[in-house]
Amino acid sequence: MRVLICPDKFAGTLSAAEAAAAVAEGWHEVAPADECVQRPLSDGGPGFIEVLAGALDGRVIPVATVDPLGRPVRGEVLLAGGTAYVESAQACGLHLLTEQERNPNTTTSYGLGLLLAAAVETGAAEVAVGLGGSAVNDAGAGMLAALGAGPVDGSGYALPYGGSVLGTAAGLAGTPRLRQVSLVAATDVDNPLLGLHGASNVFGPQKGASRDDVLRLDAALEHFSSVLERAFGVEGLAARPGAGAAGGIGAALLALGGRVVSGIGLVTRLIGLDAELDTADLVITGEGSFDHQSLRGKVTAGIANSARDRGLPCVVVAGRNETGHREAASAGVTETYALVEHFGSLGLALGEPARGLREIASRLAQQYSR
Incomplete structure (x- = not known):
């Protein structure tokens, strides 16, 4: 058998x-x-790189990055053919924090931005980002900061990390350094960014958010989505399927011109x-x-x-x-x-x-x- x-x-x-x-x-x-x-x-969450590295004829490149609280951790970029693969959970994963450390008001996706920057530097034409199992709820603001386009206030000063401060964002600091690469968001969820089925309401509590936190974060992400729409010339960002993936990182990747694909569909095809x-x-x-x-x-x-x-x-x-x-x-x-x-x-x-x-x-x- x-x-x-x-x-x-x-x-x-x-x-x-x-x-x-x-x-x-x-x-x-x-x-x-x-x-x-x-x-x-893997459906894009933890184990995404391990599973693909075991099946593809590629090269794993170690990358120094940071966890959701800014502490040093080791990440990886898998380069196979003309595509580089990165895993958000290696830098933003909930498993990197103790239960007491979970706080989506302050956790950041900055470490994913470092992984993405390293993937761009490989010269790959396409970068696929596995999304899932994250400890953040910052709609990719930290990731954008690592790429040179973090959120700023009305005076042009960089905002602190985390999701709750995004309600004060007035714009972005610059243009993301991505060298024209194509972006793919591989995710296990089709949730929008906002509302009852959005990132804050559905996934915020498991990341340490109280009910008051959820309401505050949802409002902050609503404001920040409009900032992203203006900055990148897109419309209807918050309602797109997958925008709520990994605490809203999906929305940032969509704003950057990326496309959302089924994580399990991508992995099963590749292997x-x-x-x-x-x-x-x-x-x-x-x-x-x-x-x-x-x-x-x-x-x-x-x-x-x-x-x-x-x-x-x-x-x-x-x-x-x-x-x-x-x-x-x-x-x-x-x-x-x-x-x-x-x-x-x-x-x-x-x-x-x-x-x-x-x-x-x-x-x-x-x-x-x-």
């Missing part, structure tokens, strides 16, 4: 590659003769996943939390849809499952397993996720293997 194993990361516990390896190991304990093809995935799906007998995918957001363009939904179109069974193995059976089935999911239910304990699910994946995979092999 040919089993295609293509999970996303299990945030905070396992990378996508580690999760895939654990599933394959558990399956082979029961059915060692079966072929387990491991294709770890040739369609060919693997065409020859598979069973698909196993998964992520840390399988919930309503999973069905809006994330890895599990993308893989389940592709499996359904081919008439393949698709099993989702997640850390926890918060999706109803009917909505999961409509997306193409055959069965769902969760580590929390398997162990009967959240602590064990977080503490021993690899063991849980191996054990669930062994059960699946007993059920599905010929």
